[in-house]
Amino acid sequence: xxxxxxxxxxxxxxxxxxxxxxxxxxxxxxxxxxxxxxxxxxxxxxxxxxxxxxxxxxxxxxxxxxxxxxxxxxxxxxxxxxxxxxxxxxxxxxxxxxxxxxxxxxxxxxxxxxxxxxxxxxxxxxxxxxxxxxxxxxxxxxxxxxxxxxxxxxxxxxxxxxxxxxxxxxx
Amino acid sequence: xxxxxxxxxxxxxxxxxxxxxxxxxxxxxxxxxxxxxxxxxxxxxxxxxxxxxxxxxxxxxxxxxxxxxxxxxxxxxxxxxxxxxxxxxxxxxxxxxxxxxxx
Numbered sequence: 001x002x003x004x005x006x007x008x009x010x011x012x013x014x015x016x017x018x019x020x021x022x023x024x025x026x027x028x029x030x031x032x033x034x035x036x037x038x039x040x041x042x043x044x045x046x047x048x049x050x051x052x053x054x055x056x057x058x059x060x061x062x063x064x065x066x067x068x069x070x071x072x073x074x075x076x077x078x079x080x081x082x083x084x085x086x087x088x089x090x091x092x093x094x095x096x097x098x099x100x101x102x103x104x105x106x107x108x109x110x111x112x113x114x115x116x117x118x119x120x121x122x123x124x125x126x127x128x129x130x131x132x133x134x135x136x137x138x139x140x141x142x143x144x145x146x147x148x149x150x151x152x153x154x155x156x157x158x159x160x161x162x163x164x165x166x167x168x169x170x171x
Numbered sequence: 172x173x174x175x176x177x178x179x180x181x182x183x184x185x186x187x188x189x190x191x192x193x194x195x196x197x198x199x200x201x202x203x204x205x206x207x208x209x210x211x212x213x214x215x216x217x218x219x220x221x222x223x224x225x226x227x228x229x230x231x232x233x234x235x236x237x238x239x240x241x242x243x244x245x246x247x248x249x250x251x252x253x254x255x256x257x258x259x260x261x262x263x264x265x266x267x268x269x270x271x272x273x274x
Binding site for chain 2: 007008009010011012031034035036037038039040041042043111113120121123125126127134138142157158161162165166167169
């Protein structure tokens with residue numbers, strides 16, 4: 001079992017805030033791995049939003065409602081940071097600390113072509129009265145293989161075995 | 172992973188349709204579909220060529236077979252995705268609480 005953290009992590013309110021603003025996104029990373037069947041414990045919610053600016057504007061609104069602050073940004077610099085769709089579109093990855101834990105945004109996760117690419121394999125899931133899309137285990141593995149960080153390499157054997165056993169059941 | 176899954180995954184990653192892969196590999200489109208659905212299995216060499224046509228190398232090596240985690244993974248797969256999400260939340264809450272207690 002892979003365990004990160006532990007830190008405050010309440011994904012429910014984060015999903016509710018995204019839903020309230022009608023943000024189009026896909027849950028990726030450790031949370032997607034756990035939902036896909038891996039015995040993975042994570043302490044952040046990773047998402048890939050649709051990168052059109054109107055959607056990213058809605059995401060910015062949700063982040064403000066979650067009291068999101070850019071991770072690692074000095075308080076003095078925070079006043080000059082404009083949290084809106086245009087700003088989010090200018091980067092590829094953002095890490096926000098919210099009142100409910102860390103919300104990581106990746107517009108182009110490693111090894112993928114972003115939202116539209118992940119959308120085709122994503123699976124609808126429900127929690128907290130919210131229906132949301134979760135990246136397939138295949139895509140989580142694909143991204144972790146491409147990222148190839150030490151923690152990805154550590155998690156991959158179990159993810160691959162989970163996928164293998166899952167496919168065996170589906171046959 | 173069986174050959175059909177591997178071939179479909181390679182084709183998807185490459186962003187190719189079955190027809191495009193068939194053209195690249197000089198095979199009939201219908202055969203690509205039958206291989207992906209595991210109705211018939213390509214030879215190892217054919218599979219390797221198809222994977223290459225998708226832009227990847229098929230690397231094979233020998234490793235000890237490890238089934239030590241299978242029971243726990245199977246138990247996880249018995250849950251619905253919603254139950255797995257609830258379990259993740261419960262674990263995260265438990266570990267965060269444990270951290271607070273230890274501090």
